[in-house]
Amino acid sequence: MPTWAGIEFVPIPEGAFIMGSKDDDEQAWSDELPQHSFEIPYRYWAAKFPVTNAYFQQFVQATGHITHAEKEGWCWVWDVEKMAWGKSESANWRQPLGTNDHTEALKDHPVVQVNWYDARAYCQWLDDQQNAGLPEDYRFRLPTETEWEKAARGPQERYWPWGNTFDPALCNCREGGKIGTVPVGASSPQADSPYGVADMSGNIWEWTTTLWGADRDTPSFVYPYNPADGREELNAGSEVYRIIRGGSYKDDRKGVRTAVRDLDPPLYALSNLGFRVFAGP
Numbered sequence: 001m002p003t004w005a006g007i008e009f010v011p012i013p014e015g016a017f018i019m020g021s022k023d024d025d026e027q028a029w030s031d032e033l034p035q036h037s038f039e040i041p042y043r044y045w046a047a048k049f050p051v052t053n054a055y056f057q058q059f060v061q062a063t064g065h066i067t068h069a070e071k072e073g074w075c076w077v078w079d080v081e082k083m084a085w086g087k088s089e090s091a092n093w094r095q096p097l098g099t100n101d102h103t104e105a106l107k108d109h110p111v112v113q114v115n116w117y118d119a120r121a122y123c124q125w126l127d128d129q130q131n132a133g134l135p136e137d138y139r140f141r142l143p144t145e146t147e148w149e150k151a152a153r154g155p156q157e158r159y160w161p162w163g164n165t166f167d168p169a170l171c172n173c174r175e176g177g178k179i180g181t182v183p184v185g186a187s188s189p190q191a192d193s194p195y196g197v198a199d200m201s202g203n204i205w206e207w208t209t210t211l212w213g214a215d216r217d218t219p220s221f222v223y224p225y226n227p228a229d230g231r232e233e234l235n236a237g238s239e240v241y242r243i244i245r246g247g248s249y250k251d252d253r254k255g256v257r258t259a260v261r262d263l264d265p266p267l268y269a270l271s272n273l274g275f276r277v278f279a280g281p
Contacts, residue, residue, distance in 0.1 A: 001196070002045065004140075005130035007055070009045040009279060010151070010196045016040075017150045018157045020223050021259045027159075032259045036224040038146055044280035046143070046151040046197050049184040050110040050204060051122065051275055056093060057107075059122050062129075067093055067118045069269035075113050076270045078250050080179040085270075093118075096271045097180065108183035110204045110274040116142075116242055116266030119207045119275035126277060134279055143278040144232060145210040145261065146225055148245045151278075152201070153258035154194025161193040161200045166253045171202030173256045178249055181272075193258075201256040205244040205264075207275040209234060212241040212263040238267050248272035 002009050020035040021028030059065060069075035069092045077088040077097055091098030093113040096106070114122075119142055127140040134140075143151070152161050160166060168176040170191035181203055188198035211231045213220025221231035241263040247256030250272055254260070264273065 001048070002133060004133055004279075005126055007126075007277065008048040010048050012040075012044050012046055012147070012151050012195055012197075014041055014043045015155075017153070017155055019146060019149055019225060019259070021257075027254045027257065028259065029261070031219055031222070031261055034223055038150075038225050040146060040150060042281055044138075044147060044278060046147070046195075047277045048188075048196065048198050049276070050199055050206060051119075051277060052108055052184055053093070053111045054107040056111040056114070056122065059125050063121075063125055065118070065121055065125075067113065067269065068115045068267060069093070069113050076268065078271050080250070091271065092269075106181070109181045110184055110199075112181065112204055112271050112274045113269040114274060115269045116207050118269075122275070123277055137281050138279055139281075140277050140279050142207055142209050142275060143280075144227070145208045145243045145245060146227070147278055147280065148206065148208055148276075149258060151195060151197045152193050152246070156194060158194070159257050159259075160191075160253075161197070161258060162191045168253070171247075171256055172249050173202040173247060174250055174252050176202075180249060182249075200246055200258065202247050202251070203249060204246065204272055204274040205248050205262060205270075206246045207273070208243045208245055210243040211236055212243055212261075214240050216241060216263065238265065240266075242266050244273060 016039045019038045021032040074089045088098035096112045123140045170187045172182045
């Protein structure tokens with residue numbers, strides 16, 4: 001497996017995979033239907049782990065990047081006891097809960113409180129500095145949701161990356177009893193996807209490039225997935241929701257399935273939302 005900029009990447013082969021959920025799946029939400037085959041005609045790579053605080057700090061030190069949450073002076077923090085979101089003026093990626101947590105203590109945890117534009121800026125920086133080993137016309141970037149889902153479930157249509165039987169010991173979610181993020185790779189390799197990608201279920205949600213639409217309750221882009229219908233428009237306005245994938249520490253077993261989809265405005269920064277770097281055309 002190649003390593004670029006100290007990040008281990010896992011190859012995902014070209015070809016078709018089954019996307020979404022079956023009509024009779026009691027766990028599925030309507031936006032996961034219908035289940036369908038989708039062909040990805042190129043090989044690509046997924047970082048084995050989400051971007052950590054330590055790696056994001058390297059980016060900040062090298063570029064002077066200031067995240068949107070830092071500029072705005074607030075972001076969203078999930079209160080585990082109240083089971084509710086609240087605005088925090090003291091939280092940011094350096095102290096994601098706005099308390100005494102800080103980057104050094106959480107250096108191996110996935111970075112959170114970064115919005116979609118912050119995540120893209122990191123990928124661009126990585127691409128500018130470290131893309132010498134990539135095939136021609138490939139770059140480091142955020143994934144489409146098709147690329148993410150294939151990397152998570154593989155050719156076997158798995159409900160969770162490790163298989164079709166839920167095990168709370170294999171992911172950081174609400175049913176495991178934890179109240180925040182854990183270090184990346186905490187359940188690897190037992191919980192890895194068929195391709196060997198870690199942490200695709202729980203811990204944090206991950207940004208993708210794919211659009212949901214401007215109405216939170218009604219998707220503008222539905223299944224079957226069609227990349228030519230505008231859902232992969234990178235220059236859509238900040239009012240248009242983007243798809244996030246993977247579930248987090250606040251979600252239950254239904255919310256950390258490989259087919260599950262959620263959405264957030266690209267300007268949002270949350271204590272359970274980060275990203276993973278992919279490499280592709």
